[in-house]
Amino acid sequence: MIELSLTEEQQEIQALARRFAREVIRPAEIALDKMADPETVFDSPIFRKTLKKAYTLGFHKMGIREDLGGLGLDPVTTGLVWEELAVGGVGITATLLAAPVAPLFLSVLASGRTDLIDRFVRPYCEDTGASRISAWGSSEPNIGSDGSNYHDPGVHHETKARKEGTQWVIDGAKSSFVSNGGIADFFLLFCCVDPSKGIPGSGVFLVPYGEGVTRGRALDKIGMRALNQAELAFDRVCIPEDYMIMPPGDSYPMMHNAIKTVGNIGVGYLAVGLLRAAYEEALSYAKERVQWGRPIFEHEAVAFRLFEAFQAIEAARGLLWKASWTLANKFLGDFRLSAAARVFATNMAMKHTVEMVQVLGGYGISKEFTLEKYMRDAKLLQIMDATNEIIALKGAALL
Ligand SMILES: Cc1cc2nc3c(=O)[nH]c(=O)nc-3n(C[C@H](O)[C@H](O)[C@H](O)COP(=O)(O)OP(=O)(O)OC[C@H]3O[C@@H](n4cnc5c(N)ncnc54)[C@H](O)[C@@H]3O)c2cc1C
Structure with missing residues (x-):
């Protein structure tokens, strides 16, 4: 049996998203799109206020489990909301789509790690000020589509993670395409650990914004101007050894x-x-x-x-x-x-x-x-x- 009607709960959140998109996102996104300098977009009160309102309504944590502070919505309900928000504007909506990438990843892959959940996932879910934003970085100047090229051992990320005692030390750069790169305060980074294995020689690391991390200027681009994209540089960034969330290898x-x-x-x-x-x-x-x-x-x-x-x-x-x-x-x-x-x-x-x-x-x-x-x-x-x-x-x- 195929059931295409929406539940009452789905209709309610869809209506909320529709209203928010039309009344808040659309006017904000149109104003932000007209700003000539992309840096002014992300410093502007319009951008910050819009994001804060979205966080207050919980649109930044829809797919995260309820017991961790998220809304625990299933993928179909989440999809209904993404569509409605995007009617208002895809730049702001893409910002919200990318923002939970690290907490979502942690809640699935490191769900037993209460230290990480308490430090990164719960505060993210509790945030109503849009001050906690995450980003993921794979792309590099020489790694674009090659990020999906698992088969060539000669191709690997140039951002490297090296073990020193009980820490990982990260050096390298991610390209100017990283969504939320210039405004995020924690990152999921794809870093090469074993170059002989090619792209699968990379692990996934949790890197908080801090000493040694430089966020670049916002990319100037033709569209989605309300989505921040910026390069990232890492200069001897030290993180605890257990911040490697996913090891390199066959998986x-x-x-x-x-x-x-x-x-x-x-x-x-x-x-x-x-x-x-x-x-x-x-x-x-x-x-x-x-x-x-x-x-x-x-x-x-x-x-x-x-x-x-x-x-x-x-x-x-x-x-x-x-x-x-x-x-x-x-x-x-x-x-x-x-x-x-x-x-x-x-x-x-x-x-x-x-x-x-x-x-x-x-x-x-x-x-x-x-x-x-x-x-x-x-x-x-x-x-x-x-x-x-x-x-x-x-x-x-x-x-
Ligand atoms: C809005 C937006 C958001 C993004 N967000 C992120 C992010 O959050 N984090 C992140 O790491 N990156 C992000 N990216 C980067 C994105 O993943 C890369 O732009 C994409 O993977 C392509 O890489 P490239 O731009 O270097 O192009 P290239 O890889 O240089 O490709 C150039 C052209 O060659 C084609 N091509 C390449 N290889 C093949 C092949 N084997 N067969 C057929 N055609 C091929 C491509 O399709 C393309 O048309 C974002 C990009 C955009 C536009």
Whole structure:
């Protein structure tokens, strides 16, 4: 039996997210998008206040277990919320999607470690000031798609973790793409321990912001300007030996795929929300704008464009729901489904945001409207966390 109706609890949180997205995220995100210097975005009270409100409502801790202070929501419910938030803006929503990466990882992989849970997970969940933010870093100047290249022993992270007595010493740099890199106060870092094993020679380390860690300037980019991305440098950063959360070795591909399965689904929902925002604005414009004696919606070429966007939204959401349901009901979910859902949703968002700009004609490219912003934002979703080509390559390998 397939049940597609939402529970009362799901409807409530979906409605809360919808209101928050429209009343708080959207105006903030539009204002932040117009700021020319990316550094001013993340220093601005608009960004901080928006994030604080989101933390107060618990949107930063949805997937974390209740007994650790999270909301304990299942992947389908979490997905409903991501979609709604993304309708307001994908930059702020991506900030919230990335912020719990370290606490989530710890709550799954180091759940027995009460010291780490008490120091990093509970305070994160209790935070209503948006002062605790995490980030993950794999990408480096020479390691982009190669982060998923497990097979070439000549390819490894250049950020290194070396054992010295009872500590790990970390040296190296992560590239300017790290989401929340410039504003996070703790990091999950992929660092090479054994270069002879290639990428699987990396372990995953928990690194608090502190002595030896330098956060770079915010990346200046075409879209998702409300998502901070910045490089990170590590100069003899010492952490306790048991801050290695995941050792290097043969389990690396499985762990990496598990992270990507969750990440793919999150990025997919961002794409559906973004496309919905573009579609809804274009549809209402098309019903108002009169040319050739009638609303342009009554010209079939325009109506078909809108109907195709509607199809894409419904199809992408359906696939995402299946991927989310599978993640909730099967250990580690199904990478192929999550990959299919993410690649499809993000490609649809790119394709149809361009089409929605066309519905507005000249007004579509004007910064007085937000359609051009959606089109710029959509491009980043096809690259985020790994490019669609690499996700498809890995999905295809599992067919
Ligand atoms: C919004 C956003 C958020 C991000 N957040 C993070 C983050 O939080 N942490 C982090 O570590 N990184 C993050 N990244 C970085 C992201 O993971 C990389 O940009 C991505 O993995 C691609 O690496 P690259 O940019 O170096 O491109 P390259 O790897 O240099 O790829 C360039 C082109 O070659 C193609 N290509 C490469 N290899 C192959 C192949 N084998 N087959 C087919 N095509 C191939 C790619 O698809 C792409 O089109 C983020 C990126 C974006 C855009």
